[in-house]
Amino acid sequence: MEKDTMIGELVRLVGRENVLSSDMHFKLYEYDASLIRSKPDCIVLPTSTEQVSKVVKFAHDHKIPVIARGAGTNLSGGSVTVRGGIAIVLTKMNRILDMDIENLRVVVEPGVVTLDLKNVLARHGYLYQPDPASEKVTTIGGNFAENSGGPHCLKYGVTSNHVLGVELVLYDGQVVQVGGKALDNPGYDLMGVLGGSEGTLGIITQAVLRIMPKAEAVKTMLCIYNSIEEGGNTVTAIIGEGIIPATLEMMDNLTIKAVEEAYHVGFPTDAAAILIIELDGLKDGMERLTERILDICRQNNVREIRVAKDQAERDKIWAGRKGAFGAVGRLRPNYLVNDGTVPRTRLPETLAKVVEIGKKYNLPIANVFHAGDGNLHPLILFDERDKDELARVHAAAMEIMKLCVDMGGTISGEHGIGVEKIEGMSLIFSDSDIAAMKKVKAAFDPLNLFNPGKVLPETEKAA
């Protein structure tokens, strides 16, 4: 279909005010937080489920790719229109539709910003647990599509553990309800497979989220180490003792320095590593548990322990952690972040090897990670204008993925496969595994129009 005709039709479907089609807009929507870039043919910002349904039906009838997009913070190219087509930007659908506190549920539109929702809930004394570091800007729709994690998923699980139902627009524009406020609806757990499907199976226009009362007590500790290995060993020892804190977050010296320079939160810039340990739950027994954890830290040669005395001190520590990517981003023009995940017991040796990979390719690597989950975030720093450096970055990223797989882990813990890691899929899945996933894709999206070119490699390895 001619681009102008397409734009004309879309204007008719959703209104002139909800369609963007200037060159400037194409440039604004050609990227996300990854290195991938590709322009959409048209951008629509629907304001209702009905409009999303109409656009999807139109795309289906004319075999045009569609891609749902929220804040565009995706780290794996998931929100880039690599095959062109229509970018359906859901940021105008940002209402909280139903604060059903009695049933411990909220119903929201996909464009609601995660932190905005959490702030509203906090006023009522309730929490929505998932807390991706980017929660200030990311949307619930994007969090669900990527199955985002965050520090607290060590104890509370990832996004898909907290999204219980969605309103879903199918490939032909039909709108269905999947899951809901009640648990255990009969049938296949379609919610399970929709979470983390990166917009390749349908577009959600509403989500039912689980909320919970705020914990009675929280204790946040900042543990400072002279060696990254000792920090890693502490993590393994805590879990090995059968203690599962709410968070076990770690960052290395390069990250600490960048954070301190950017935010002045009081991290010691000469430390090799810091570990942020948070406990939450009932106050009873928490002091004893804290002592046990601090003993483990001491056995692993912790240099200094700072226990946050109040909410302000706690906020400061978390501001440092959540701002880490942004702070590191100031060091070089670009960074590429991997999110390979290993069994948490393999963390110290994996980290040592990541450092070696950085040396081998002569690239600075800053490390921030969800240590309790074994989820690494090596940030490889570079300048994309330097083509030689860029090639080394991609080679190093692939090697880190392979390393995680060799350690018994996986290539992505929370950022998704998107385009960036699609070649890594064959490191962990056999042709049969991928074929089984493709059947699911075919059942939801027989014409392959939802976010084509993502997640599943299109050509299988030679048999």
Next chain:
Amino acid sequence: MSNSNQWISALKGIIGEPNVIQDPDRLKAYAVDGLAPKAVVIPGSVEEVSRLLAYAYLEKLAVVPRGNGTKMAAGGIPLKVDLVLSMLRINRITEHDIPNLSLSVEAGITLAEVQKKLVATGKGSFLPLDPPYSEQATIGGIIATNSSGPRRYLYSSARDLLLGLKAVSPNGDVVAFGGKTVKNVSGYDMTKLMIGSWGALGVITEITTKLLPLPEASATLLASFGDLAKAGSLTRKILHSVLLPSAMELMDGKAADRLGEKARYLVAFSLEGVGEAVERQVAEIGELAKREGAVDTKVLKGEDDRTFWIRVRDFALASVGARLIAPLPVILRSNVVISKLPEILGRYETMARDAGIGCALIGHAGNGILTSYILDYGAAKMGPVVDLIGKFTDEAAKHEGNLIVESSPRDLKERVSVWGRPRSDDVVMRRLKETVDPGGILNPGRFVGGV
């Protein structure tokens, strides 16, 4: 299709003659809703499961996967049963990574055996699932039917616990999803899709799950009430409090009676965790219960604490004193929004009484799951029970829920919808089944959208 003698000898060629049951008398024990299979096959490896399914796929044989058979009265009436595929010989613990708190086990092992090993290894851990019949139920069966119990209030259900899963697809492909990391977004989350899929998308052969450290202490608090509204008010207050019981069950007098407790309504709390927290919660919930108007409260510890929950879990088998009551044939399961559970329990009680049907009701008050056990089912009661299921379903549907028949004799299944009211996403489920299992060989007819 070749005749059954031909394919049975082919199956013997795959797994060896001793592992194929053909004797009609023995086959009767494997009948599903009265349909006896033509053979039972008992493979000894995943490779054999793969070859069996690949053969069944070609010959379009209907295959019913099975563990210890605790769920055989569940599900829709099968369209056809050619083969029962017993997973009982595939029953190893394949990896217990103690420091990682993860465990991989094959489908045919029982949960009870797994728990025994976990308690005795290292500092002790457990798999926080407490489904019915957990002495007999196999891991494969529990996961395939997403079976759960009272403690899901704190520990959640299989979908939030499993890290990975291996299965054999209907065409015989061996597939593996997820892994042993606690976070994983590589590819589609097929593990969740397989949980509760009733073996209709593939035969689960192995799972990998998170484990939890054993709680330091545990106790049970029982609060009996004369008035349902007061009991409901207590559960509501706990639900919205900072307290964290591992189970919170609300039951009617008939259920309490069968458990040997005297109460018009009973709220049972399981408290587990560090010693200080258990003690405080017992005290605090006890006081709150009295303030809410509880007639009596009681604390169970040690063996009493443990056995109480086994009896709740295995309610359909419950024995009082030395007298073993036969398993109850009709069990219904409703899911509703959490806050309405007490009110709906009251309505169900009235409806059952008006219909003259003995019915014990137990609800997961923290999860909105209400189980109805028909106590006096017999052929004469069928008409009224059919009507009652209709009324129960309507009531659940008013509160964003549904009702499934969890256990039932065939005659009743012929007159009710086992999987409740249709939902708008059935269209996707049907397409999914048709795409994954185009020949319809796995459990045809038994699950939602079964083609």
